[in-house]
Amino acid sequence: MTSEIGDAGEKYRDKIRDEDDLDVSWQDLYDIVNGKPVYRSVPVKSNPNITFGSDTYGNGGSGSGNGGGRGDSGWTVLDRSDILGVEKNWGIKFTKRGKKEKVTLEFLVGKRGYQENQDETLKAMLERQIATGEYDKKGFHIDVQEDDVRYNTVEEKANPEESAHFIIVRDVSGSMSTTEELSYKAALYIAIGLQEMYKDKVTRVYVRHEDSAEEVSEEDFFKTGPGGGTAFGPAYRTVLAMLEGTEYTTKLNYPRKIDHEAEDVYVLHISDGGNWGEQDTSEAVDALGKILPKVTRFMYMQIGNESNFANTMRGITNEKLKVITTDNEPSIENVKKAVTALFN
Amino acid sequence: MEKELPDIIVKDGSLEDERYTKIARDIAGFALNKLNLSFGNVEFRLVDNDTMAEQMALYSDPLPTWYTGQEYVMSRRSLLGVHSSLYEMVGHTQYKALNDKVYTVVYLNKNDEEHEIRGVIAHVYGHLHANANNFICKQYSQDLGQHAAYRRRYRALEELVGRKEVERVFDLGQTLSSLVDLYPDFRVKKEDKYYSKDEKLPDKDEYDVFGFLMKTTPMREWERETLEMVRDIYAPIREVRVHIMHEGFATFVQEKYALEAAKTDPVMSMKMEKLIYDIATPLSEGQLPYAMGFRLFKDIENRWNKGKHGIEFELLPEEEKKNFDSHENKGLEKILEVMKFGTDWDFLFSFADETFINSYVKEAVEEAEGYMRREMAGEYTPDQIEGILPSQLEMYRESMDPDELRFELLHQTESYMPTLYIPRGGANYKDGVLIKEDLSVLERYVTETDREKRKEELEEIKSGFAPFLTLNNETTYKAVNRISKWINKPVYLKTIDEDGSDITIFSNGEDVDFEYDDDDDSH
Numbered sequence: 001m002t003s004e005i006g007d008a009g010e011k012y013r014d015k016i017r018d019e020d021d022l023d024v025s026w027q028d029l030y031d032i033v034n035g036k037p038v039y040r041s042v043p044v045k046s047n048p049n050i051t052f053g054s055d056t057y058g059n060g061g062s063g064s065g066n067g068g069g070r071g072d073s074g075w076t077v078l079d080r081s082d083i084l085g086v087e088k089n090w091g092i093k094f095t096k097r098g099k100k101e102k103v104t105l106e107f108l109v110g111k112r113g114y115q116e117n118q119d120e121t122l123k124a125m126l127e128r129q130i131a132t133g134e135y136d137k138k139g140f141h142i143d144v145q146e147d148d149v150r151y152n153t154v155e156e157k158a159n160p161e162e163s164a165h166f167i168i169v170r171d172v173s174g175s176m177s178t179t180e181e182l183s184y185k186a187a188l189y190i191a192i193g194l195q196e197m198y199k200d201k202v203t204r205v206y207v208r209h210e211d212s213a214e215e216v217s218e219e220d221f222f223k224t225g226p227g228g229g230t231a232f233g234p235a236y237r238t239v240l241a242m243l244e245g246t247e248y249t250t251k252l253n254y255p256r257k258i259d260h261e262a263e264d265v266y267v268l269h270i271s272d273g274g275n276w277g278e279q280d281t282s283e284a285v286d287a288l289g290k291i292l293p294k295v296t297r298f299m300y301m302q303i304g305n306e307s308n309f310a311n312t313m314r315g316i317t318n319e320k321l322k323v324i325t326t327d328n329e330p331s332i333e334n335v336k337k338a339v340t341a342l343f344n
Numbered sequence: 345m346e347k348e349l350p351d352i353i354v355k356d357g358s359l360e361d362e363r364y365t366k367i368a369r370d371i372a373g374f375a376l377n378k379l380n381l382s383f384g385n386v387e388f389r390l391v392d393n394d395t396m397a398e399q400m401a402l403y404s405d406p407l408p409t410w411y412t413g414q415e416y417v418m419s420r421r422s423l424l425g426v427h428s429s430l431y432e433m434v435g436h437t438q439y440k441a442l443n444d445k446v447y448t449v450v451y452l453n454k455n456d457e458e459h460e461i462r463g464v465i466a467h468v469y470g471h472l473h474a475n476a477n478n479f480i481c482k483q484y485s486q487d488l489g490q491h492a493a494y495r496r497r498y499r500a501l502e503e504l505v506g507r508k509e510v511e512r513v514f515d516l517g518q519t520l521s522s523l524v525d526l527y528p529d530f531r532v533k534k535e536d537k538y539y540s541k542d543e544k545l546p547d548k549d550e551y552d553v554f555g556f557l558m559k560t561t562p563m564r565e566w567e568r569e570t571l572e573m574v575r576d577i578y579a580p581i582r583e584v585r586v587h588i589m590h591e592g593f594a595t596f597v598q599e600k601y602a603l604e605a606a607k608t609d610p611v612m613s614m615k616m617e618k619l620i621y622d623i624a625t626p627l628s629e630g631q632l633p634y635a636m637g638f639r640l641f642k643d644i645e646n647r648w649n650k651g652k653h654g655i656e657f658e659l660l661p662e663e664e665k666k667n668f669d670s671h672e673n674k675g676l677e678k679i680l681e682v683m684k685f686g687t688d689w690d691f692l693f694s695f696a697d698e699t700f701i702n703s704y705v706k707e708a709v710e711e712a713e714g715y716m717r718r719e720m721a722g723e724y725t726p727d728q729i730e731g732i733l734p735s736q737l738e739m740y741r742e743s744m745d746p747d748e749l750r751f752e753l754l755h756q757t758e759s760y761m762p763t764l765y766i767p768r769g770g771a772n773y774k775d776g777v778l779i780k781e782d783l784s785v786l787e788r789y790v791t792e793t794d795r796e797k798r799k800e801e802l803e804e805i806k807s808g809f810a811p812f813l814t815l816n817n818e819t820t821y822k823a824v825n826r827i828s829k830w831i832n833k834p835v836y837l838k839t840i841d842e843d844g845s846d847i848t849i850f851s852n853g854e855d856v857d858f859e860y861d862d863d864d865d866s867h
Binding site for chain 1: 401416418511519606611614712719723732759764779814815821837
């Protein structure tokens, strides 16, 4: 570091360790380790300002996507340090061959293929214009013809790395307003833990549901507050659609297709179990029956014992299915206890 | 007659890079004479990613603080990683540069290819013209020599009173740095009769809250000195109001140069064009200043070149409008005028009309379709793609509703930060200091003319905007608490809650709370 910045980097590292009133969030940055791109989460502090926005209405708290969730309404802070001390492996197994990866080989340029190479296309266009004398007559102009178009050739190869998907499904219906803090913290705890322990090996997928379900980004997932009715069928059908590559609602750019034959898939559903009753239960169980053969493990965490859905789930005999119930105490100890029960 | 070139040099280390110096001078000649720009001396420095990261950090905060360290760590990781590139970094401009032998230092990434460096140099001249001519940017030039002196002084104060002590005051300065008068032209002016002749502190509504608290709060001399440094280095925060215009104009200049280059080197020109459209993509929210600003300047140029503006044009039948061309050729002139006197809000309000926004959204949707097709290729069969794509595109289209987009953009550009003030006499409010949120900007949305109806409409508008304008949040609580602790008096902040009801957030420096107001008794 040069003299202009001096020891500012060291001051930053000290500052991160300080206990103060600054806001903390986490920022994911790429890094390269052993020639391979990986994510690294870096803590970011900021001084408080008088600023726009409201977070006093139980909206599930805000938090940066990958951790460092900051609870509102007096929620205790769940920090990355809470993950320390938890066992280093949550039993995520990589039993399948790993995901395929499409690699674009830039040097293989042909006339047919998946993706147009605009540079090469424009060069070919210009060469044609010069060769045919068109350039001398009209000067430079864009006039791409079919024969000018050049494509990148795409090669498929199996990625030898272990990989898995972890789908977190969270009930954000109105009935969750009293159990929301625990549900939020458990989901956040697992998201941080997956990132810490498995980094880029495990792809985290987020589905939120009330009486409808949708896939959302990590950031949106942790910003969602409770509201609306509850149905499990749409949530399970969304998971099934991801596994089968059929249409479902997503807030991301395009729907996901998880290759469950190549990758291990883990699903966790967190809810208070208060769904719409028999018809929805039947639809959910039906979808679950189609999900189970495709996944490595399906975990259901029910907060509170007021609903029978946990019992319904316990009635399904399948070694891939894990069902736990927990009380509504939102302490970090209870979160750890519930997560340990889920993974063991 | 051609304009005289300012002094322009490109350096690689301590040596001049003669080839790039010639290129930079040629591009400057084009920008000054063909586009009629004006800017002063420039020293381009070709630097590696590490130096670029350091300069980015010092641009954010020229003092050697933990915050600068954080910015350095972030930008270094980002630039050395695999997903990010930064083409240029214009150092703080010094306006003496226009008539004095002072250079604006610009950092260029030495890893870039020639077409990137050429385009970036043109882009930088656009920024420099904006800095030297726009009425807001002109006011907040920074003296780099002063920054270096601040750094030395900051370190000396650390030696003198201890690092943590100085850091505490720096942190307070960051909290106070947003309490400046960002929108003096937006709020509704109060008539003289509003002010009585009683002696009050302040004697009129004070919108420079940071400055007022500095003047009236007893503190040690080194604390005052540190806060003054922070106040000075964060003064350019006001330039946020021309961010869209700034990037849009610089990209516009960049494209003008790319088109000029096509006359002598078409392949280079094509590469420069591709770079422009990669950066100015409407698909990425973060690139909006480039994407929208650039396209809007192009639209203005086209309209003023063809005379497609004004009442006479508006009264023409739609069919005639399409092909209308009076060969007015005043596009460039108009753009320079807009750049000189405008802010982002004026820019969008005056020129981003329905036709423009619709065409922008159409382009965004087309790009989104291309992007989705590329991303899905290989994962799905062509039939599956055709089945999935329409609903996904429809969702994207809905998220880009033109009316909402225009409204959101206008709202964003008129509310980058809350407008806060200490009302007349507010320094002696109860046992502390009163700070109020000025919501008079909302009056521009009122359409009724009748006084009573206006009042009712304003209340409705207030409650509609309340979720965006309320200050009732945790970080505000912390900030109010900090300020109260510093001035050693209670602080009362009057704002609204997310339903539009008047509330007061108050702190005695230890605890913070809020209550609903019975009536507005600030005066």
